[in-house]
Amino acid sequence: MALNVGDKVVFKIFRYDPEKDKAPYYKDYEVTITRTGMMVLDGLNQIKWEQDPTLTYRRSCREGVCGSDGMNINGVNTVSCMSHIEDYNSNVLTIKPLAGFPIIKDLVCDFEDFLNKYYVVKPYLIEKTPPPGRERLQSIEDRKKLDGLYECILCGCCSSSCPSYWADPDYLGPSAMLNAARYVFDTRDEGSDERLDAVNSVHGVWRCHTILNCISACPKELNPTKAIAELQKEILKRKY
Amino acid sequence: MADINVRIEEFDVVIVGAGGAGLAAAVQTGMAGLKTAVISEVYPTRSHTVSAQGGINAALANMDEDYWIWHMYDTVKGGDYIGDQDAMEFFTKNAPKTIIELEHWGMPFSRTETGNVYQRAFGGQTRNFGESVAHRACAVADRSGHAILHTLFERTLRSDIVQYVSYYSEYYALKLLMNEEGHAMGVVAWDMVNGGLHIFFSYAVIFATGGNTRNFRTNTNAHVNTGIGWTLCAKAGIPIKDPEFIQFHPTGIYGVGNLITEGVRGEGGYLLNAQGERFMKKYAPHVLDLASRDVVSRGMASEIREGRGVGPKKDHILLKLDHLGHDFIMDKLPGIWELAYKFVGVDCTKDPIPVQPTAHYHMGGIPTNINGEVVKWEGDEEVAIPGLYAAGECACASVHGANRLGCNSLLDLVITGKQAGFNAAKWIKEEKPVFPNPPEEFVAEKYAKDVMDKLNELFDGPEGSVTMDEIWEDLRDTMQANMSVFRIEEGMKKQLEIIDGYFEKFKNVGLTDKSKVFNTELVEYFDLESLLYVSKLETAAALNRTESRGAHYRDDYPERDDANWMKHTAAYLKEDGSVELEYKPVRTKPLTAPTFQPKKRVY
Numbered sequence: 055m056a057l058n059v060g061d062k063v064v065f066k067i068f069r070y071d072p073e074k075d076k077a078p079y080y081k082d083y084e085v086t087i088t089r090t091g092m093m094v095l096d097g098l099n100q101i102k103w104e105q106d107p108t109l110t111y112r113r114s115c116r117e118g119v120c121g122s123d124g125m126n127i128n129g130v131n132t133v134s135c136m137s138h139i140e141d142y143n144s145n146v147l148t149i150k151p152l153a154g155f156p157i158i159k160d161l162v163c164d165f166e167d168f169l170n171k172y173y174v175v176k177p178y179l180i181e182k183t184p185p186p187g188r189e190r191l192q193s194i195e196d197r198k199k200l201d202g203l204y205e206c207i208l209c210g211c212c213s214s215s216c217p218s219y220w221a222d223p224d225y226l227g228p229s230a231m232l233n234a235a236r237y238v239f240d241t242r243d244e245g246s247d248e249r250l251d252a253v254n255s256v257h258g259v260w261r262c263h264t265i266l267n268c269i270s271a272c273p274k275e276l277n278p279t280k281a282i283a284e285l286q287k288e289i290l291k292r293k294y
Numbered sequence: 295m296a297d298i299n300v301r302i303e304e305f306d307v308v309i310v311g312a313g314g315a316g317l318a319a320a321v322q323t324g325m326a327g328l329k330t331a332v333i334s335e336v337y338p339t340r341s342h343t344v345s346a347q348g349g350i351n352a353a354l355a356n357m358d359e360d361y362w363i364w365h366m367y368d369t370v371k372g373g374d375y376i377g378d379q380d381a382m383e384f385f386t387k388n389a390p391k392t393i394i395e396l397e398h399w400g401m402p403f404s405r406t407e408t409g410n411v412y413q414r415a416f417g418g419q420t421r422n423f424g425e426s427v428a429h430r431a432c433a434v435a436d437r438s439g440h441a442i443l444h445t446l447f448e449r450t451l452r453s454d455i456v457q458y459v460s461y462y463s464e465y466y467a468l469k470l471l472m473n474e475e476g477h478a479m480g481v482v483a484w485d486m487v488n489g490g491l492h493i494f495f496s497y498a499v500i501f502a503t504g505g506n507t508r509n510f511r512t513n514t515n516a517h518v519n520t521g522i523g524w525t526l527c528a529k530a531g532i533p534i535k536d537p538e539f540i541q542f543h544p545t546g547i548y549g550v551g552n553l554i555t556e557g558v559r560g561e562g563g564y565l566l567n568a569q570g571e572r573f574m575k576k577y578a579p580h581v582l583d584l585a586s587r588d589v590v591s592r593g594m595a596s597e598i599r600e601g602r603g604v605g606p607k608k609d610h611i612l613l614k615l616d617h618l619g620h621d622f623i624m625d626k627l628p629g630i631w632e633l634a635y636k637f638v639g640v641d642c643t644k645d646p647i648p649v650q651p652t653a654h655y656h657m658g659g660i661p662t663n664i665n666g667e668v669v670k671w672e673g674d675e676e677v678a679i680p681g682l683y684a685a686g687e688c689a690c691a692s693v694h695g696a697n698r699l700g701c702n703s704l705l706d707l708v709i710t711g712k713q714a715g716f717n718a719a720k721w722i723k724e725e726k727p728v729f730p731n732p733p734e735e736f737v738a739e740k741y742a743k744d745v746m747d748k749l750n751e752l753f754d755g756p757e758g759s760v761t762m763d764e765i766w767e768d769l770r771d772t773m774q775a776n777m778s779v780f781r782i783e784e785g786m787k788k789q790l791e792i793i794d795g796y797f798e799k800f801k802n803v804g805l806t807d808k809s810k811v812f813n814t815e816l817v818e819y820f821d822l823e824s825l826l827y828v829s830k831l832e833t834a835a836a837l838n839r840t841e842s843r844g845a846h847y848r849d850d851y852p853e854r855d856d857a858n859w860m861k862h863t864a865a866y867l868k869e870d871g872s873v874e875l876e877y878k879p880v881r882t883k884p885l886t887a888p889t890f891q892p893k894k895r896v897y
Contacts, residue, residue, distance in 0.1 A: 073809045103763040107815040108807040114516040117552045117633060119440055120340040136636055158487060159812040178448035179400030189397040191409030204402045208339055
């Protein structure tokens with residue numbers, strides 16, 4: 055559905071202010087298309103700056119790398135700054151906070167549990183032997199193994215889209231495990247055993263039921279399901 | 295009275311800002327075993343370092359012969375000779391081991407056939423003092439900023455550091471505390487999630503608040519880049535050094551401003567005007583599109599001004615890179631492909647990207663020496679302020695002079711961040727300063743009364759007759775019109791009056807959102823106030839500098855004037871809101887290298 059400058063689109067937005075609302079509700083706003091290629095974030099900014107300054111959401115880089123504005127738009131998780139309004143082919147956009155995360159206010163949710171799970175996988179290079187006086191060498195092929203893993207922006211879109219993540223409060227979730235894989239498959243890392251131990255449990259890699267929601271939710275087009283499968287293979291290869 | 299909760303906490307070091315510079319400092323204070331609080335408006339990995347693309351400079355010589363002295367020469371020349379050469383020597387000399395350290399910490403650098411760190415060409419980087427193009431920018435595809443930010447943050451999560459570094463994410467700094475002797479003693483911050491004030495007392499405060507070009511219509515900055523570090527320091531009586539030098543990046547995406555890395559030109563892309571002409575050969579006959587950013591931006595702006603711009607409004611330029619080939623673009627510039635496709639619908643493996651000069655970076659900032667200590671001047675003498683440090687874009691050790699070279703900013707934030715953290719730790723351990731122990735009961739009353747009053751006024755007061763949007767929208771347009779690539783006395787004089795008008799209007803701004811939980815309207819209020827101060831400092835300093843140097847170009851004074859203007863601006867914000875300008879000597883003597891004397895800049 056092509057949108058022209060001047061067209062109107064309704065944003066139906068989840069609202070909740072814990073200081074005054076007993077329960078969440080939806081409020082409709084009319085967004086005017088002011089240029090071609092308008093993103094959902096531009097629409098939210100238009101509402102906040104011109105209609106209702108109380109509307110609350112996170113945003114920073116507005117180019118899909120800081121991961122602040124993960125949210126659910128017409129049923130799909132993504133970052134609002136990289137989502138064209140017209141791509142939804144609809145006159146109405148229903149915008150909700152990330153499912154499965156506690157809500158702080160409106161579209162802002164609490165990332166504490168999500169981030170604690172990220173810390174569990176030890177997302178940093180572990181070295182056991184001192185590095186050389188120059189850079190460690192790594193072949194182009196070995197470096198390629200990190201493509202599709204290191205680009206994660208911690209926006210939460212994948213974990214929030216995962217029914218296993220909703221059902222099991224202890225499940226580490228796709229994001230944390232993608233970050234585990236980022237180091238497990240780094241040829242420079244010497245801490246893979248402890249990292250694999252951290253994900254080798256019913257709340258880790260074995261909780262993934264290949265529902266594949268995380269793949270379509272990732273705004274960076276990464277593939278957490280594949281990363282989890284690779285971790286499973288690696289565990290089997292090393293342990294048994 | 296709004297019920298504002300106050301909490302008091304004590305740390306050894308408080309770092310304001312969790313981008314690359316703040317995290318590089320936190321690694322140091324954490325390794326030194328000092329209890330550190332890192333206050334940030336956003337979770338660390340959301341800081342704007344994440345958006346840097348091209349790379350980080352160091353004379354590693356992985357691609358061809360290279361030496362730090364060549365890098366230093368380029369940096370001095372790029373900065374149009376007003377940079378402090380002691381800082382520039384320290385900076386370029388320490389670059390290689392900084393890259394090695396980042397690699398050791400896990401940074402996923404792109405690699406060469408031999409497995410070494412991959413380096414690409416970038417603007418203004420040459421071999422043998424201007425002879426040929428150097429490959430000096432160490433790159434992680436075109437996601438170098440993301441990689442560096444995540445690597446530094448992850449480093450602080452290691453068990454040896456994590457126990458000392460506490461993150462206060464989504465806290466907004468509102469005041470720098472200084473004691474009667476002029477020593478830094480802490481920071482007052484607003485807890486965005488829960489509402490309420492936190493007063494952090496500490497031996498040392500490190501500012502690392504990044505950039506502030508959200509006051510321009512088209513800019514590459516994130517929403518959080520509003521210069522709060524400049525504003526808090528300026529309000530505490532600390533001058534801002536060289537605020538007039540604002541870099542306009544040649545290739546922001548037309549209309550929206552998102553950055554397209556200079557790495558595109560480093561890898562062989564080039565600029566075309568409406569006639570399909572490679573116009574940079576007129577402005578930089580030797581290196582063309584790889585001249586320094588001020589030269590390229592001026593070249594583009596001149597083409598547009600003379601009617602050779604592209605599009606119905608003839609107001610932009612094209613960046614061609616399809617000749618590099620689909621596979622190469624997807625391997626080395628994948629992020630660029632995504633940005634161009636998403637924001638202007640251009641598949642850059644087939645078509646050129648529309649670009650325009652875009653506000654990007656501040657060469658000036660909170661004045662520091664090479665130890666990362668914030669300095670004030672006693673006469674012409676720089677004196678360190680005890681306990682106060684600054685690093686990264688918000689600071690100015692003047693390693694960039696009047697114009698920064700591409701890929702020197704990531705280097706700046708790691709090196710100055712490390713210096714600030716290291717030297718703060720050293721000072722605390724060696725000098726054993728007295729901890730600022732204030733009387734318990736009266737702390738909020740004594741140290742944060744002004745902040746409390748302001749918050750009460752905002753929460754209890756009316757919604758206001760002026761919207762922030764009204765001022766902010768207009769500010770962006772007028773700064774763009776009067777303070778961008780070409781400047782002239784008349785425009786800047788007018789701009790100063792316009793800014794004073796904004797301050798008048800701003801008095802009638804109130805809050806619609808009275809909630810204390812995650813009140814982003816409150817945050818935008820302080821963002822806008824800060825940008826008004828930033829705009830005023832920039833404009834006042836630019837108006838007074840009657841020469842053209844680096845990024846500061848005046849139509850009415852088109853030449854560099856070394857006889858009168860080889861000096862730094864020190865811009866003071868007075869209590870009545872006016873700006874007072876002083877001028878301070880350039881540190882022209884390097885640590886060991888011979889001084890590079892000013893020459894005419896030709897690229």
